[in-house]
Amino acid sequence: MESSTDFKDAAVVVTGAGAGIGAALARRFAALGARVVVNDLDADAAHAVAGEIGGTAVPGDAAGEQGVAELIERSRAALGGRIDVYCANAGIAAKGGADAPEDAWSASWDVNVMAHVRAARALLPEWLERGGGRFVSTVSAAGLLTMVGTAPYSVTKHAAHAFAEWLSLTYRHRGVSVHAICPQGVRTRMVEESGAAGDLVLRPTAISPEAVADALLDAVAENRFLVLPHPEVGQMYAGRAADPERWLRGMNKVQRALEAVEGEAGGSAGQQTRA
Numbered sequence: 082m083e084s085s086t087d088f089k090d091a092a093v094v095v096t097g098a099g100a101g102i103g104a105a106l107a108r109r110f111a112a113l114g115a116r117v118v119v120n121d122l123d124a125d126a127a128h129a130v131a132g133e134i135g136g137t138a139v140p141g142d143a144a145g146e147q148g149v150a151e152l153i154e155r156s157r158a159a160l161g162g163r164i165d166v167y168c169a170n171a172g173i174a175a176k177g178g179a180d181a182p183e184d185a186w187s188a189s190w191d192v193n194v195m196a197h198v199r200a201a202r203a204l205l206p207e208w209l210e211r212g213g214g215r216f217v218s219t220v221s222a223a224g225l226l227t228m229v230g231t232a233p234y235s236v237t238k239h240a241a242h243a244f245a246e247w248l249s250l251t252y253r254h255r256g257v258s259v260h261a262i263c264p265q266g267v268r269t270r271m272v273e274e275s276g277a278a279g280d281l282v283l284r285p286t287a288i289s290p291e292a293v294a295d296a297l298l299d300a301v302a303e304n305r306f307l308v309l310p311h312p313e314v315g316q317m318y319a320g321r322a323a324d325p326e327r328w329l330r331g332m333n334k335v336q337r338a339l340e341a342v343e344g345e346a347g348g349s350a351g352q353q354t355r356a
């Protein structure tokens with residue numbers, strides 16, 4: 082079982098761990114002596130990471146009601162009947178605005194938000210009975226600020242942050258720790274596919290997935306909710322709260338810069354961006 086900073090033998094589940102940030106989190110927990118379940122929709126990727134770290138691959142969907150229930154049941158079986166740490170990391174970035182198709186919006190709600198709600202629903206009885214458990218939510222700076230060019234991502238990441246906050250304030254006195262990881266650009270496939278908006282906002286300050294794992298471990302050591310691998314995001318978040326009009330004007334400048342780039346490239350605003 083884990084204490085606040087000791088993950089030796091801890092039972093850890095990481096969703097979307099076949100690549101990117103999830104793989105870095107799985108590797109880090111394994112390096113600290115944890116027993117790790119590596120989940121991903123991509124079964125080959127899940128098996129590859131699990132094989133590398135001596136973990137257990139439990140491939141499959143980590144978002145839908147049935148998928149989450151099966152993942153948690155199979156993870157408990159693989160980890161000796163308990164889960165100490167659950168990293169709700171899998172996420173998707175659908176492009177577009179209000180014009181994004183219904184299925185892009187509903188998939189974003191499912192993977193970026195309801196996956197977390199469903200996992201918490203399944204984990205809380207065990208954690209409250211034991212008086213301990215750790216829920217790690219990979220949100221995004223887009224959940225504190227916003228991301229130009231992608232409304233489904235920005236909106237659902239705000240909701241993921243809201244749910245993590247709610248969990249933290251509701252259960253912290255009962256031994257449940259919650260962390261919300263809110264990076265800007267991280268060098269993963271998601272950024273590779275983020276197009277002009279990513280070039281503008283994410284790539285210039287993109288960090289490694291390992292740096293995200295470092296930031297999480299620092300937050301764990303301090304028992305801190307908010308994990309800011311890009312510290313400047315904290316200043317922007319404070320600036321947004323202090324003067325929303327100024328913040329919106331600044332973000333609109335970014336939007337117009339994006340439209341200029343897309344205009345040069347022959348694209349149209351809102352059609353070319355992913356984050």
Ligand SMILES: NC(=O)c1ccc[n+]([C@@H]2O[C@H](COP(=O)([O-])OP(=O)(O)OC[C@H]3O[C@@H](n4cnc5c(N)ncnc54)[C@H](O)[C@@H]3O)[C@@H](O)[C@H]2O)c1
Pocket residue numbers: 096097098099100101102103120121122123126141142143144145170171172173192219220221222263264265266267268269270271272283
């Ligand atoms: N890369 C960034 O710049 C960045 C910044 C902020 C937040 N994030 C967040 O980090 C998380 C991880 O993203 P990443 O950058 O490592 O991207 P990634 O695309 O490299 O990895 C995401 C992984 O999640 C898996 N996945 C997607 N849907 C799934 C589902 N329903 N069930 C199980 N697995 C699923 C994918 O197969 C993939 O392997 C996401 O929540 C993302 O929103 C990323």
